[in-house]
Amino acid sequence: MTTKKLDGKVPEGPIQEKWDKHKFNMKLVNPANKRKFNVIVVGTGLAGASAAASLAELGYNVQSFCIQDSPRRAHSIAAQGGVNAAKNYPNDGDSVWRLFYDTVKGGDYRAREANVYRLAQVANNIIDQCVAQGVPFARDYGGFLANRSFGGAQVSRTFYARGQTGQQLLLGAYSAMMKEVSKGKIKLYTRREMLDLVMVNGKARGIITRNVVTGEIERYAADAVLLCTGGYGNVYFLSTNAMASNCSAAWRAHKRGAYFANPCYTQIHPTCIPVHGDHQSKLTLMSESLRNDGRVWVPKNQDDKRAPNDIPEEDRDYYLERKYPSFGNLVPRDVASRNAKQAVDEGKGVGSTGVAVYLDFRDAIKRDGKDVVAAKYGNLFDMYERITDDDPYQVPMRIYPAVHYTMGGLWVDYNLQSNIPGLFVLGEANFSDHGANRLGASALMQGLADGYFVAPYTLGNYFASEKPEQEKVTTDAPEFEAAHKESRDKLERLLSINGSRTTDDFHRDLGKIMWEYVGMARNEEGLKKAISEIKNLKEQFWKDVKVTGTNTNINTELEKANRVADFLELGELMARDALERRESCGGHFREESQTEENEAKRDDENFAHVAAWEWQGEDTEPLRHVEELSFENVALTQRSYK
Amino acid sequence: MGNNTQSMNIHLKVWRQKDRLDKGNMEDHKMDNVSPDMSFLEMLDVLNEKLVREGKDPIAFDHDCREGICGMCSLMINGQAHGPESETTTCQLHMRKFKNGDTIVVEPWRARAFPVEKDLMVDRSAFDEIIAAGGFVNVNTGNPQDANCLPISKENADLAMDAAACIGCGACVASCKNASAMLFVSAKVSQLALLPQGQVEAEERVQSMVNKMDELGFGNCTNEAECEASCPKGINISNIARMNRDFLKASIVSKS
Numbered sequence: 001m002t003t004k005k006l007d008g009k010v011p012e013g014p015i016q017e018k019w020d021k022h023k024f025n026m027k028l029v030n031p032a033n034k035r036k037f038n039v040i041v042v043g044t045g046l047a048g049a050s051a052a053a054s055l056a057e058l059g060y061n062v063q064s065f066c067i068q069d070s071p072r073r074a075h076s077i078a079a080q081g082g083v084n085a086a087k088n089y090p091n092d093g094d095s096v097w098r099l100f101y102d103t104v105k106g107g108d109y110r111a112r113e114a115n116v117y118r119l120a121q122v123a124n125n126i127i128d129q130c131v132a133q134g135v136p137f138a139r140d141y142g143g144f145l146a147n148r149s150f151g152g153a154q155v156s157r158t159f160y161a162r163g164q165t166g167q168q169l170l171l172g173a174y175s176a177m178m179k180e181v182s183k184g185k186i187k188l189y190t191r192r193e194m195l196d197l198v199m200v201n202g203k204a205r206g207i208i209t210r211n212v213v214t215g216e217i218e219r220y221a222a223d224a225v226l227l228c229t230g231g232y233g234n235v236y237f238l239s240t241n242a243m244a245s246n247c248s249a250a251w252r253a254h255k256r257g258a259y260f261a262n263p264c265y266t267q268i269h270p271t272c273i274p275v276h277g278d279h280q281s282k283l284t285l286m287s288e289s290l291r292n293d294g295r296v297w298v299p300k301n302q303d304d305k306r307a308p309n310d311i312p313e314e315d316r317d318y319y320l321e322r323k324y325p326s327f328g329n330l331v332p333r334d335v336a337s338r339n340a341k342q343a344v345d346e347g348k349g350v351g352s353t354g355v356a357v358y359l360d361f362r363d364a365i366k367r368d369g370k371d372v373v374a375a376k377y378g379n380l381f382d383m384y385e386r387i388t389d390d391d392p393y394q395v396p397m398r399i400y401p402a403v404h405y406t407m408g409g410l411w412v413d414y415n416l417q418s419n420i421p422g423l424f425v426l427g428e429a430n431f432s433d434h435g436a437n438r439l440g441a442s443a444l445m446q447g448l449a450d451g452y453f454v455a456p457y458t459l460g461n462y463f464a465s466e467k468p469e470q471e472k473v474t475t476d477a478p479e480f481e482a483a484h485k486e487s488r489d490k491l492e493r494l495l496s497i498n499g500s501r502t503t504d505d506f507h508r509d510l511g512k513i514m515w516e517y518v519g520m521a522r523n524e525e526g527l528k529k530a531i532s533e534i535k536n537l538k539e540q541f542w543k544d545v546k547v548t549g550t551n552t553n554i555n556t557e558l559e560k561a562n563r564v565a566d567f568l569e570l571g572e573l574m575a576r577d578a579l580e581r582r583e584s585c586g587g588h589f590r591e592e593s594q595t596e597e598n599e600a601k602r603d604d605e606n607f608a609h610v611a612a613w614e615w616q617g618e619d620t621e622p623l624r625h626v627e628e629l630s631f632e633n634v635a636l637t638q639r640s641y642k
Numbered sequence: 643m644g645n646n647t648q649s650m651n652i653h654l655k656v657w658r659q660k661d662r663l664d665k666g667n668m669e670d671h672k673m674d675n676v677s678p679d680m681s682f683l684e685m686l687d688v689l690n691e692k693l694v695r696e697g698k699d700p701i702a703f704d705h706d707c708r709e710g711i712c713g714m715c716s717l718m719i720n721g722q723a724h725g726p727e728s729e730t731t732t733c734q735l736h737m738r739k740f741k742n743g744d745t746i747v748v749e750p751w752r753a754r755a756f757p758v759e760k761d762l763m764v765d766r767s768a769f770d771e772i773i774a775a776g777g778f779v780n781v782n783t784g785n786p787q788d789a790n791c792l793p794i795s796k797e798n799a800d801l802a803m804d805a806a807a808c809i810g811c812g813a814c815v816a817s818c819k820n821a822s823a824m825l826f827v828s829a830k831v832s833q834l835a836l837l838p839q840g841q842v843e844a845e846e847r848v849q850s851m852v853n854k855m856d857e858l859g860f861g862n863c864t865n866e867a868e869c870e871a872s873c874p875k876g877i878n879i880s881n882i883a884r885m886n887r888d889f890l891k892a893s894i895v896s897k898s
Contacts, residue, residue, distance in 0.1 A: 054783040069704065070770050072810055073712040089790060125785065132786035134779045134839045136803040143793030161803060167711055168806060175778035182774040190767065213759055242706040277677055279684050282708045383710065386727075386734050389679075452783045502694050504687075548694050553661060554702050554760040557694055 006259070006612055006627035009413040010114040015633050019118045022414070023457055027464030034059030037463050038222040040207055042194050042249055044071030046166075046444060047427025048228030049173035050451025056180035058456060063220055064177065065192045065209060067244050072174045075230060075242040076447060079166025080287035080380070081150060082158035083130075083444040085123035090147050094155040096120045103442060104634045106152040106332050107407070107435020108586035108602065110262070112610075113633055114414060115432045122453040123445050127159055129452060133172040137161050150440035151288055152332035152641075158441045163287055163379045169444055173451070192218070193559065194249040195487040197225060197256045197423065198479050203466075204253075204423035205473045206480060208487050212559060215552040217488055219475035223468040224422045224459060227253060228451065231406035231428040233266065235567045235574065236519075237511025239403035240272060240285040246563040247570050250410050250429050258418045259612035259625060261411035261431035263570065264578035267438055267587050268520050269404030270336035273387055274356040283402040284387060286359070286380055288440040291329045293364035293373065294397070296320050296336070298357050302347035308358055308396045319343060323597075327641040334437045334587045334600070335641060337401035341520050342598065344400075351398045360396035401520060405443060407434045407587065408577075411612040411627070415458035416450060419612075422468055424459060426450035431610065436586025491551050494561045499544030503561040506541045510534065510564070510571055518575050523591040527579040531572055538568040573613060573622060580624060583607045595638070604636050650676045650742040654689070656701055657749045659758050666758070668747075678738035682725060683708065683715065685737055703762040710734040710874065713809030716816070717762055718749040723813035723872040731811065731874040751812050753821035755859045766812050768858045769826060775854035776847040777830040779839050798836045805833040807875045814869035814877075820861030825869035827855050828885035829877050835888055845892035852889055 011022040029037070037060050041052040044066040052064045066074060086099040099120040104111055127145070131137065137159050138146040147156040161168035180186040191212045198206040198219070206221040232247035233239035254260045271286045297318045299311055319339055321328045329336075340357045349355050365373050370393060374381070381392045388398070409431040416424050416432070427447040434442060463469070474480075517530035541564070549555040584593040584600035585607070593601045602608075610627040652673040659666030676685055683705050690700035706714040710731040717732045719725035725735045740746065748762065756764040794802075806829070814825035831848050834840025840847070863882060870879045 050783070057782040068706060068712070068714060069766055070713075070810065072770075072773075073706055073714050075707060075712070078707045078709050078711050087789070127789045128786045129781075129783060131789040131792060132779065132781045132839060134802075134834050134837050136799055136806050136833065136837065137789075138803075139794060139796050139799040141796050143795050143799075144790050161806075164711065164807065167809075168803075171806065175773060176781075176783070178770065178774040179778040179780060181770075182776075188770070190770075242712065243708060244706050277679055279677065279680050279688055281681070281684050281687055284709055383734065386730060386736065387681075389736075389738060456783070502691050504691055546694060546697075548697060549699055554763065556702055557700060 003623055004625045006411065006610070006625050007413070008112055008627055009415060010112065011414065015114060015117045018114050019121060026457055026461035029460045029464050031059060035061065036469055037061065038063065039224050039226065039459070040220055040222040041065070041226045041228060042207065043074065043228035043230060043429070044174070044177070045074035045076035045228060045230055045427060046170055046173055046447030047429070047451045048074070048226070049170065049177045050448050051226055051228060051426055051455050052186055053173060053176035053180055054452050054456045055459065056185035062180070062186045063189065063222065064186050065189045065194065067191070067193050067212070069190055071177060071188065071190065072171060074170065075245050076170045076444070077167045078242065079444055080163045080285065081289040082148065082160035082165045082441040083126065083169060084150070084157050084439070084441040085127045085159060085445065086120060086157055087124055087127060089145060090156045092155045094157050098155065099123060099157065101634055102153050103433070103439060104435070105639060106439040107437050108600065108639055109435065109604070109608070109631060109634070109636050110585050110629065111433055111435030112629060113631060118454070119433050119446060119449050122449045125453055126445060126448045130169055130172050133176060135161065135168045135172040148289060149292055149330060151291060151330045151336070152439040160289070163289070163377070166444060169448065173448070194229070195252065196483045197253045198483045199256055199420065200473050200477055200479045201471060203421045203468055205468070206475065208483050210487070213554055215550070215555065217484055219480045219484055221473050221475050221480070224424065224462060226424045226426060226455060227410065227429050228426045229429045231409065232570055233403045233406050235510065235571050236403040236514045237507050238275065238280060238283050240269060240283050243282065246566070248563050248566045251566040251570055253410060253418070253420070253423060255615050256420070257615070258420050258423060259411035259614055260408070260573060261610050261612040262408035262436070262577065263574045263613065264518070264581060264588050265407035265436050265586065266403060267333060267405040267407060268337045268401040270333055270340055270401050271359060271399045272402035272404070273384065274351060274353065274398055274400040276353070284383070285402070285404060286384060286397065286399060288333070290359060290377060290380060293376070294329065294359040294361050295363060296329055296357055296359055298343045298348040298350060308350070308360070317348070324641045331641045332437055332439060337520060338589060340401055356398040356400045358396035359399045361392060362396070365393065405438055407431065407436060407438055411610065415461065416455055417458065417462065421466060422462065424455055426455055436588055491558060491562060494545065494547050494558060494565070495551060497543065497545050497547065499546050501544050502546055503557060503564050506537065506545060507560070507564045507567070509537055510568060513537070514571055514574070518571070518578055521589050521591050522578050524579065527575050530575040531579070534568060534572045534575065538572070541565065541568060576622070577611055577613065581607055581611065602638070608636070648678065648742065650678060650737065650740065652676050652685070652740065653745040655745065655747045658701070658761055661760055662757050676737050678736065680737045681708070681733060682719070682735040682737065683733050701762065702760040705733055708733040711809060713811040716751050716764065716811060716813070718751065718816060720747050723751070723817040724874050729874055729876045751816035753815045753860070755821065755823070756812060756815065766810070768860070769810050769812065771858060772823065772827055772851055772854050773830065776843070776850040779834060780843060792838060794837060802833045802836040805829045805836070805877065805881055808877050809875055811874065813872045813874060815860065817868040817872035818861065819866065819868070820864060822863045822869070823855050823860040824863040824882045824885070825873065825877055825879065827851050828881035831885045831888065832881040835884065844888060845896050848885060848888045849892050849896065852885070
């Protein structure tokens with residue numbers, strides 16, 4: 001096997017015209033014929049719910065699957081800050097071009113230009129669509145929509161619904177979906193976990209799931225499969241992801257041949273509540289919107305143990321404002337995170353653990369009054385107090401970066417189709433739009449863009465050109481039989497080990513390795529160490545994990561073990577990808593490649609490409625394919641936020 | 643991290659039930675060295691890891707985001723939905739709200755429309771069925787008018803947002819002696835009734851959602867306001883009044 005050059009299938013023509021031309025050139029399925037096609041949508045977050053609703057409205061028969069007891073609970077619901085669009089309502093100089101430019105630059109020039117441009121183009125439709133659904137966005141006194149600022153942009157383009165924008169957008173998409181459930185166009189399967197992708201004649205034709213209530217392993221066939229299963233941040237054990245967020249659907253597709261792109265691109269979000277105690281189960285994000293008014297600082301001197309309010313102005317270092325005067329506290333996430341780590345590494349960290357920095361609202365409260373600050377951030381301040389027992393109106397918040405989002409994911413072309421025909425990947429599960437670093441309020445934008453406005457067109461083109469419905473496939477096919485057996489055997493193997501350590505023990509160990517060596521700063525030696533340590537841990541896992549119970553009813557331990565088995569394999573690939581990418585870019589910081597000012601230093605000559613990995617089997621090293629990225633519209637420069 | 647660092651000993655009485663058909667029973671567990679900084683669910687995590695090490699079946703409970711927004715977590719804690727702290731989901735409840743030596747009784751939501759799946763997990767799909775009956779604006783994905791063509795007074799937008807903050811956890815049903823779903827249903831009805839987008843179908847919506855709620859076995863409202871007191875998102879019972887008014891109006895003027 002040799003490595004390949006991948007084709008992103010970007011349409012010809014000027015970037016502003018690509019999507020319009022492509023929409024015209026794509027084939028259509030006649031309205032009456034749409035009911036002949038069956039589509040599986042896995043996941044009901046923003047991407048999955050919006051895709052399921054839109055496809056059902058068009059007339060396709062949709063089967064929708066989610067892990068939770070209701071589609072409304074997918075983790076998109078936890079997004080706080082907002083959704084970007086270039087409406088330019090504040091008249092502050094925004095445009096589709098600027099949103100496109102900011103996103104390419106924010107991603108440190110590692111995203112596919114044409115995808116990003118399309119994203120910026122359809123962002124405005126998203127806002128219109130959501131308002132039409134009854135999403136209660138924040139409004140000003142004239143009754144018009146309000147905007148706020150986010151990191152990596154100098155315009156106000158973020159639409160929000162208090163600190164619960166993700167919830168409101170998801171409930172909008174969920175309601176659109178339930179409308180189609182009531183019409184019988186969507187068949188809903190809740191409390192289902194995808195165990196495998198089924199391929200017939202080289203095409204994605206179905207999935208194997210486990211009903212987590214009955215333990216039953218089930219088979220579903222269709223003409224195409226859409227994976228909208230989110231990111232893989234939980235590989236680090238502690239992250240801001242929900243407890244059930246996992247990589248298994250994407251990973252099983254990868255093991256069936258789908259390429260995994262840029263797995264090392266992870267976003268460490270700068271404003272999270274710091275780790276405390278050994279029993280912590282997850283980390284909680286404090287919205288980036290807080291950086292509009294909060295000022296980040298550490299004591300100027302090492303080991304300054306005074307209470308924050310006792311430290312006078314001259315002994316404080318507002319390091320983001322000092323180093324980046326034009327963006328100040330609103331630098332992109334990767335820059336803010338790295339600077340927090342640097343302050344802590346220099347011995348200036350605060351709090352009992354010394355692994356935190358301050359986010360201070362004293363000046364905002366003095367300037368605007370407590371009521372104004374409370375109106376903007378009240379729910380976040382309350383949440384902070386509930387968790388930490390500290391009142392952020394009185395003492396500065398303590399924050400530290402935490403794993404939040406994964407820019408990497410399954411490789412897709414311009415049509416959001418993976419290298420497996422009939423397998424489409426949407427939202428955080430794909431790799432395409434955020435490059436090496438995602439800007440705030442862009443995840444919601446991408447999830448909904450993919451589901452409402454991209455996949456409904458490109459899937460039709462696939463059906464009309466490939467005609468998968470002409471090959472009748474049922475769940476009796478030998479491919480389904482084989483995948484079903486493999487899934488069952490794997491679960492039975494996990495149950496039979498009966499070792500001495502729990503799944504969480506292994507997951508915590510994996511998380512420590514990942515955070516230490518594949519976290520905010522990476523180097524060759526550490527990454528090599530990570531690869532070998534993860535290999536050992538994986539071996540131990542399969543010898544010594546203890547999974548209680550049976551496979552015939554609710555068994556949360558079995559669910560977790562089944563996911564951690566995949567995280568162990570993905571973790572190794574992430575380290576391998578980070579090792580091979582011998583440059584720094586966005587969230588991927590290789591210590592060997594930095595500027596004199598400790599900023600990420602790209603190597604455009606050798607690494608202006610997407611790395612897409614092909615699975616080669618359990619004991620064989622994966623193949624690294626490459627998709628070259630060309631930048632025709634945005635000049636490649638060293639990112640500067642100074 | 644918190645200001646109280648003394649570890650605690652807790653006596654837990656937890657509901658165990660194998661499946662829907664099992665009768666179920668309370669089970670006792672002693673927990674030593676509970677950190678006040680743990681969340682309630684992290685305390686259960688520690689207990690579950692201990693049970694797994696002992697080869698026993700861990701306690702099943704629903705949870706996911708652990709940030710108080712997904713609505714997955716539940717639990718009646720000492721007879722209160724989501725425990726003693728107001729406007730707080732179980733996942734955001736911390737052990738510092740309890741005292742050393744406390745006995746804590748943990749039970750699932752109990753309502754005819756929410757059958758127990760296992761231990762503390764219940765089936766809340768009835769809520770999805772109610773939303774499918776009309777909790778939406780009938781608009782397809784496409785090209786609606788520019789968002790700012792539809793000004794909405796800030797007051798109404800804020801009231802709609804207050805109602806839309808519902809997380810669908812079911813605490814209102816669990817805490818109501820009639821197991822009524824009025825607060826949940828009225829929150830969605832109100833959100834859409836307060837916005838011009840929802841006006842077109844307002845009459846049909848309120849009728850079909852209320853009828854579906856009745857059909858699924860939820861009880862009636864007798865104005866005890868336990869739902870409002872237990873709601874982790876502070877959804878106001880004035881929403882119920884709004885829904886009742888809209889329902890009455892709809893039944894008088896409706897064409898069907």
